[in-house]
Amino acid sequence: MTLTVREFRAADSEAVSDVVRVVLPYLVTTPEKVAWEVANAPAARRYRVFVAEFDGRVVGTARAGLILDSAQPGQATVNVNVLPEHRGRGVGGALLAAAENHVQASGAVSAHSWVLDDAESRGFVERHGYQRGRSSKFQRLDLAVAALPPLEIPPGVELRAASDFAGDPRPLYELDTEAARDEPSAVELDAMPYQDWLAMYWDRPDLDRDLTTVAVVDGVAAAFSGAQTDGRTRYWSAMTGTLRAYRGRGLAKLAKNQSLHRAKAAGYTEALTGNDDENGPMLAINRWFGYQPSATEWVYKRDL
Ligand SMILES: CC(C)(COP(=O)(O)OP(=O)(O)OC[C@H]1O[C@@H](n2cnc3c(N)ncnc32)[C@H](O)[C@@H]1OP(=O)(O)O)[C@@H](O)C(=O)NCCC(=O)NCCS
Structure with a gap:
């Protein structure tokens, strides 16, 4: 052969x-x-x-x-x-x-x-x-049977779909990039130009802009949960993020909860994601939803 x-x-x-x-x-x-x-x-x-x-x-x-x-x-x-x-x-x-x-x-x-x-x-x-660095977990929620937490929207918070930002997605770029800077990861993600963000994230064919949910507080896009899907049964949370000034108020949970509720209603049966093992807040949020770890992954690095 x-x-x-x-x-x-x-x-x-x-x-x-x-x-x-x-x-x-x-x-x-x-x-x-x-x-x-x-x-x-x-x-x-x-x-x-x-x-x-x-x-x-x-x-x-x-x-x-x-x-x-x-x-x-x-x-x-x-x-x-x-x-x-x-x-x-x-x-x-x-x-x-x-x-x-x-x-x-x-x-x-x-x-x-x-x-x-x-x-x-x-x-x-x-x-x-290659040398071993950080570890992370793939996680899975059986959306077909999951009893999602009830959706309670606090006063002053509005939940919008990312598609509502189609005319000007820049607030989502600001939100995503500020959150990405604080995500524990092997590579510092601290310099994403807007045009590249549009090309790599906003224009993706698997980004579901109706399921991607944004929590807006006093007109500010403060937190979001992004949904990428196969268009049939599988739903991937690529990123959940909250602006620094708005963390600790339940906004990430709220945005992700709305997105999961809508995904379930649309017939998605498996929700999947990956989390760095040191990302305490995101692990806590996913535990709250009932996600279970399915595999461990390591980031390895080699100087070329
Ligand atoms: C992760 C992130 C989105 C959370 O946003 P948030 O709006 O503050 O989240 P919420 O307030 O909805 O929920 C946070 C939960 O984490 C818990 N938490 C906070 N810090 C924690 C820590 N160090 N260890 C464990 N749990 C922690 C909170 O107690 C809360 O749970 P509770 O409601 O049961 O008390 C935000 O910290 C962020 O943007 N981080 C950077 C981007 C990132 O890492 N995103 C995830 C990528 S996979």
């Missing part, structure tokens, strides 16, 4: 999505999202997807690019996924080399990789010189 590693073509969308879905069933992945990310990433991100084939069948994929939303330049992400039945035959190593070469040629000095907490995955990146 001949192993080939090559760049992604649009016709690979389904196969790449299938690989990611098998290896990371905790995420919400669709062929449309895979194709859209490759076609629409800002040029400066130098985002590339590589595929590995055995005799024409896609058995693994690597997704790689520069991190745009950090003031520290030269940081990259490199994520490799190989179908379980094709492991141990050099596929992951070949994909990792292609991805690292690409980000290095694009100016990266370090690569971050998100790695599941199993001996095989950890051993792979450790043998390739």
Whole structure:
């Protein structure tokens, strides 16, 4: 059998999505999202997807690019996924080399990789010189049976859909980026330009602007909970955030609760998310809803 590693073509969308879905069933992945990310990433991100084939069948994929939303330049992400039945035959190593070469040629000095907490995955990146950093949990709520907390909207607070901000999403950009600066994470997300935010987050095909909910206090978009979906049954909370001055008043819970209620009513049956193990407030909120951890993931880093 001949192993080939090559760049992604649009016709690979389904196969790449299938690989990611098998290896990371905790995420919400669709062929449309895979194709859209490759076609629409800002040029400066130098985002590339590589595929590995055995005799024409896609058995693994690597997704790689520069991190745009950090003031520290030269940081990259490199994520490799190989179908379980094709492991141990050099596929992951070949994909990792292609991805690292690409980000290095694009100016990266370090690569971050998100790695599941199993001996095989950890051993792979450790043998390739990566060092372990922070951990996080994938979490899941069975929305089909969950008894969501009742929705009690305090006086002075208005819940709006993100679609109400379609004419001017800038308040959501301000909210998202202020919250992202305070999220415990391996990479400081402290420098996201508005145009890149529009391109990478607001214009995504999987962002559900009706389920994404914003808590508005005295005209200020103070907290939000973002919803990305597969358009059928699976719902992913990409980010929940509250402006610093408005934290500790229940606004994140409120925005997420409204979003989950509406998702359930729309027929979504699985709510998924990922939280850093040191994000006390967000873990507390998700526990309150009844989310259960489903897998642990580590961020590994290598200086290139
Ligand atoms: C996480 C975040 C959205 C919470 O916003 P908020 O509006 O203050 O949240 P709420 O007031 O609705 O609820 C916070 C809950 O966390 C609890 N909490 C606060 N700090 C805590 C800590 N250090 N450890 C444990 N629980 C904590 C609060 O007691 C509250 O729970 P309670 O209502 O049962 O008492 C906000 O801190 C934020 O924007 N952080 C930065 C962005 C981020 O990390 N987002 C999550 C990404 S996955």
